[in-house]
Structures are given as structure tokens and as C-alpha cells.
Amino acid sequence: MNITFIFFLGLFFAMIGVIPPGLLNMTAAKISLKEGHVRGIVFSIGVCVIVFIQTYLASIFARYLSKHQEVIGILRAVALVIFILITIYFLFIAKSEPKQQKEPKRRSKHSRFFQGMFLSAINVFPIPYQAYMTITLASFGWMTFEQTSIMAYVVGAATGTFVTLYMYISFFDKIKGKTFTSQKNMNRIIGGITGVISIVTIINMIQDF
Numbered sequence: 695m696n697i698t699f700i701f702f703l704g705l706f707f708a709m710i711g712v713i714p715p716g717l718l719n720m721t722a723a724k725i726s727l728k729e730g731h732v733r734g735i736v737f738s739i740g741v742c743v744i745v746f747i748q749t750y751l752a753s754i755f756a757r758y759l760s761k762h763q764e765v766i767g768i769l770r771a772v773a774l775v776i777f778i779l780i781t782i783y784f785l786f787i788a789k790s791e792p793k794q795q796k797e798p799k800r801r802s803k804h805s806r807f808f809q810g811m812f813l814s815a816i817n818v819f820p821i822p823y824q825a826y827m828t829i830t831l832a833s834f835g836w837m838t839f840e841q842t843s844i845m846a847y848v849v850g851a852a853t854g855t856f857v858t859l860y861m862y863i864s865f866f867d868k869i870k871g872k873t874f875t876s877q878k879n880m881n882r883i884i885g886g887i888t889g890v891i892s893i894v895t896i897i898n899m900i901q902d903f
Contacts, residue, residue, distance in 0.1 A: 697842055697843065697846035698846075699836070700836070700837045700843055700846040700847050700850065701846045701847070701849060701850035701853075702850060703831060703836060703837065703847060703850060704749070704846065704847035704848065704849065704850025704851040704853075704854060705850040705851065705853050705854035705857070706850075706854065707824075707827050707851070707854070708745070708749075708850065708851035708852070708853075708854030708855045708858070709854040709855075709857060709858050711819075711820065711823055711824075712854070712855050712858040712859070713858055716817075717780065717813060717817060718741050718810075718813060718814060718817060718859065719858060719859050719862040720862070721737065721813060722734050722737050722738050722741070722810075722859045722862055722863055723862045723863055723865070723866035724866075725737050725806060726863040726866060726867055727866055727867070729806075731863065731867060733806045734806075734859075734863040735860065735863065736804075736806045736807050736810070737806040737807065737809060737810040738810060738855075738856055738859035738860060738863070739807060739810065739856070740806065740807040740808060740809065740810025740811040740812075740814065741810040741811070741813065741814040741855065741856075741859060742810075742814075742852045742853075742855050742856045742859075743810075743811055743814075743852075744810075744811050744814035744815050745814060745820060745851060745852050745855045746848055746849070746851070746852040748814075748818075748820045748821050748824065749820065749824045749847070749848045749851040749852065750844065750845075750848045751821065752820065752821045752822070752823075752824035752825040752828065753824065753825070753828045753839070753844045753847060753848060754844070755825065756825045756826075756828045756829045756832075756839070778892050781889040781892055785882065785886070785889070824851065828844075828847065831847075
């Protein structure tokens with residue numbers, strides 16, 4: 695099996711999963727707008743470290759997850775609670791910071807790296823998504839569950855995630871200064887996105903029940 699082909703499969707399907715506006719890409723854009731391009735990239739690297747681990751675990755346990763739907767159900771239930779709390783925070787608690795506040799400029803880059811790891815870790819959706827994708831690709835004969843095949847796919851997935859986050863950072867950097875990129879509106883966008891995700895998750899859980 696061509697590992698380059700598997701790498702691009704991982705890159706492609708990771709981009710498909712991250713392209714829709716969500717907590718991670720919007721947060722990366724927000725950090726870039728507030729604190730600079732470099733800190734947005736540092737945050738994105740932190741995200742990709744966890745994505746690498748999540749995708750690897752999803753690949754290893756793909757067969758198990760496909761035969762035990764209750765595991766995916768538990769993951770979705772935990773994610774639902776987390777996203778509801780995030781929605782409440784960004785819509786009703788988070789407030790715009792005063793313009794004169796200088797703290798973001800002095801904040802360590804390492805804190806953004808670990809923030810990226812944390813937010814990516816509580817976003818458990820990539821696990822069932824990548825488990826499903828690896829099983830599907832394996833059924834088509836496009837990849838196997840051998841170590842080299844899995845690693846090629848995992849590296850591709852982490853790379854695809856970073857590319858998508860960088861695209862968001864670059865896009866919002868070009869339109870910074872526009873009204874809807876203010877912190878207040880960015881909070882509303884993130885809260886609205888996580889709210890929609892929560893609603894969709896609830897609907898899916900009801901349908902499965």
C-alpha cells in the first residue's frame with residue numbers, strides 16, 4: 695500500500711472534518727486576531743498534537759468501536775455536556791475585554807499551545823469520525839491496519855487539521871478590522887456554533903434512541 699496515498703487520504707478527510715466553522719478553528723482565528731499570527735499558529739500546533747493522538751487511537755480501536763456502539767454513545771453524551779457549557783459561557787458569560795488591556799501581548803506562547811491541546815482534547819468528535827473513516831477506507835482496500843499504514847494516515851490527519859486551521863487564521867487576518875471580527879461578535883459566533891453542534895447532537899441521540 696502506497697503510504698503517500700494514505701497520507702493524503704488522512705489529510706483530505708481531516709480537512710473535511712475541520713473545514714466547517716467550529717470551536718477549534720474559530721478559536722484559532724480569534725487568538726490570531728487578538729494576539730498575533732504566531733500565537734494562533736502555536737495554538738493550532740497544540741490542537742494538532744491531540745488530533746494526532748486521537749486519530750491514532752481511533753485507528754487502533756476502529757474495529758472495536760464499530761462493534762460497540764455504546765462507546766460512541768457515551769463519547770457523544772460527554773461531548774454534548776461540554777459543548778452546552780461552552781455555549782453558555784461564550785453567549786452569556788464571556789465579555790469583551792477593554793481596549794486598553796495589554797495582557798494578551800505578554801501572555802506566554804506556551805499557554806496557547808496547551809490551550810490548543812486542552813480544547814482539542816475535550817473535542818471528542820474526531821475519535822468516532824476517524825474510526826468510521828478508517829474502517830470505511832480499509833473496507834475499500836485503500837488502507838490497512840498495519841502500523842506503517844496507520845501512521846501515514848495519522849500524520850496526514852494532523853497535517854490536514856493544521857492546514858485548515860492556518861487557512862482560518864489567514865482568512866480572518868485579511869479581514870481583521872471588520873465589524874464582525876470584534877471580540878464580542880467572535881464570542882457570539884463561537885457560542886452560536888457550539889450551540890448548533892449541541893442541538894444536532896441531541897437530535898442524533900434522540901433518533902438513535
